[in-house]
Amino acid sequence: MRKVLLTAFLLLLAIVSVGASVVLFVDGSLARLTGWYHFRPGMSLFPPENVGRIQEVTWMRISDLHDTVECQKKEDGSWWIVAPFEDRMSPEALQAILDFTTQARLVDTLPINRTTRVSMREFGVDTSPHAITLKIPAGKGEHTTLARYTLGSTSPWLADAGDGEHLLPTTYLRTDFYGRDKRIHVVSGNILSIFKNGLQGLRDAHPLHVDPDRVVGLEIARQENNGRTDTKPLKLTRASAQSQWVILSPTISETDDEQVENLIASLSRMRAMRIEDADNVKLPEQPLLTLRVILDDGTSQQMTIYAPFSSPSDGQLLCYATASDRPVVFTLPAEPRMQRRGGYAKLVNEILSLPLLPVDIQTQIHNSLHWVYWHDLPLTLNSLRSKHFSNIGSKDIDKVLIRSRFSKYPLRLRLIPGDSEGQVSDVWMYSAEGNAFEEADPEVVTSFLNGMSSIPVAEFLHDLAPGESPRDMEYRYGLNDPDYLMLVQPRECAVRAVLFGEDLPLVRDRSARVFRMKRQRAVDKKSGSVQSVYWVGMEQNSQSVYRLSPKYMKLFSFSSENWRKRNLTIFPVSALRTLTLHYMKSPLVLHYDYIGEEWTGTLGEEDITPRINPHRTDYYVRHLQNIRVKQWLSKNDEDALKALQKPVFSVALELELTDYSDVEGIVMESNQNDDERPQRGLSNMDQVRDMLTEKTETDEAFRKIATGERKVEKRSITIEIAPSDPQDDKPFFYGRIREDGSLFILSFEDAQGLDGQLLD
DSSP states (O other): OHHHHHHHHHHHHHHHHHHHHHHHHHHSSSSHHHOOOOOOOOOOSSSSHHHTTTGGOEEEEEOOSSSSEEEEETTTTTTTEEEEEEEEBHHHHHHHHHHHHHBBBBEEEGGGGGOOOTTHHHHOOSSOOEEEEEEEEEEEEEEEEEEEEEEEEEEEEEEOOOSSOEEEEEEEEEOOTTOOOOEEEEOOOOGGGGGEEEEEGGGGOOOOOOGGGGEEEEEEBBBOTTTBSSSSEEEEEEEOTSSEEEESSOOOEBBBBHHHHHHHHHHHHHOOOOEEGGGOOOOOSSEEEEEEEEETTOOEEEEEEEEOOTTTTOOOOOEEEEETEEEEEEEEESSSSGSSSSSHHHHHHHHHOOSSHHHHHHHHHHHHHOOGGGGOOOSSHOOOOOSSSSOOOOGGGEEEEEEEETOSSOOOEEOOBBBBTTOOEEEEEETTTTTEEEBOOOOHHHHHHHHTTTTTTEEEEEEETTTTHHHHHHHHHHSSSSSSEEEEEEEEEEEEEEETTTEEEEEEEEOOEEEEEEEEEEETOOOOOOOEEEEEEEEETTSEEEEEEEEHHHOOOOOOOHHBBBOOOOOOOOGEEEEEEEOOSSEEEEEEETTTEEEEEETTTOOOOGOOHHHHHHHHHHHHHHOBEEEEETTTTTHHHTTTTTEEEEEEEEEEOOOOTTTTTHHHHHOOOOOSOOOOTOHHHHHHHHHHHOOHHHHHHHHHHHSOOOOOOEEEEEEEEEEOOOTTSOEEEEEEETTTTEEEEHHHHHHHHHHOOOOO
């Protein structure tokens, strides 16, 4: 008898052990046997080892009072609803559930005596529950439960986020993960918003599930009137995410990269207002267009759009759409509801329609409305192609040649490269009106080159048709006989290579680009009068003709005065010998000793040396060196010559310029030999002593420079100033350099600075 009892006891113990093992395997906790778990405020709802594996979840079940859905992670990493229907799961809803399960912390536990049948309605765990179960693979097709809980309603308390500054909403919750525990807890966090439309909120509202950085191709095909698909769809491609986009069809063209990126980002963010099974929606017979997105792994996703219709409830324009990988129909907003409602809507629409409003600002405004509207997407050739005529970087240009039918001589611009290591700036030279090359004003050249790099296109006039030659297109718009012919030579592309152990520079030639521009007149057919004048242009051998913005065409000038450097005077202080100001009854003559930094002078026959203020005089000389004319004028400008018949004052400079033209080669030779340079760390006197005592050829040349007599050129510069017409709204001053007859315009402030008070 005793053996029978012992056997029964061992059998019972084995059954209990097996049962506990099963519960542990399935539910992850033996607390189910006890029906109670000791929760403490601040602790996680589930064991740390379970919380740490939440990202390994591959299966979940979500239920409410009416429906239950099961979701599963596919091999490619995407989540799909697999029962009772099949559809892609919302990434936002998935991440919200995983984050809530990981981050929820216990705030409080309600006493048992409060969880009566009547009070259960207040907490929502029975009346409006959302039960969630998360599982991970356990091998051989089995799953192990990591977490299980039932969400109730939002609780009235707020929980500390842990940083002492922010508060979190809280939710009533019950979990039977540890057993048949009926207690109701208050936990931090709230994800009830994803269930505001029931379990439909678990469906992915994005028709296209793409990463913008992985998109390498776009195809947009529209439906023609005969019901056939466009035979030449709009096709864009790029080699990689870092490459430039190119339009391949219906014409080859560069793209407006900002617009293309905006389109891809908008497509990835686009959300449907409603998702329905395809069997429940009657679609129009013909689609409006199809859009195909190609990814970098060769896969693609396609979306089909149908004609918009008005919503019966509020008149908003909507449209149906389908996706190639999902058996559903999306209802998309075609345009904002506010476009049909109220004065505020009208104001916003007017702001969005401004042609000068940047694309990123428009995107921000649309994003603030939380929707992407179909009518706002750039889906046409003209909206995605580049809005610039040349697309040549201003720092990528070496030479420019412009011929015009309005000028006898061409305009030439040539770059003299500087040296960034030697801190020598680039210098642009110009040749106009048949004159020799001179240094051009850097600001004028910069404005011209920047304009060239982004010549704005006002309108796309014509694309090369199949079978049409570029020559025929030139004749059609008069570009075979252009008003301007511009040749741009890009800089040579220097590439270094190692060949047989030697570091060699390789130069890859870059072909010149030729642009043709023609002025056209729009004539009224009835009256024959000219309605407008505009410019057209095309690049030689290109496939498109553009209407150009007149803003850039105003920069085309063949006058030397336009390109001439704007500095009024260019001289070193060391060359100044005499400064004479004619604005008194007697001239003020000042003599300057550069070595001694001393000023002497006379006013008429009076010696006024003691009255000279050296600080004012030095500032006056610096003003002369830095002053820039507003505009150089033609030497025959009638208004300037008339005003300068009686100058109000004049400034004369006597200079002695030393000729160091033979020094440049010696200095360059010295800089090329690093071994012969003075050592760093030596004082200036040590370096001079070394230079004068060493017997190298370079040092000998430097000694000759220092001790030999050099050629000195004497030069006079006389600047005459006269005011403009007193009736001008903005008065200014005319000026003339007497020695060469150059005329110019000075601002009122700069001219006043020449009338200096140099005496105490």
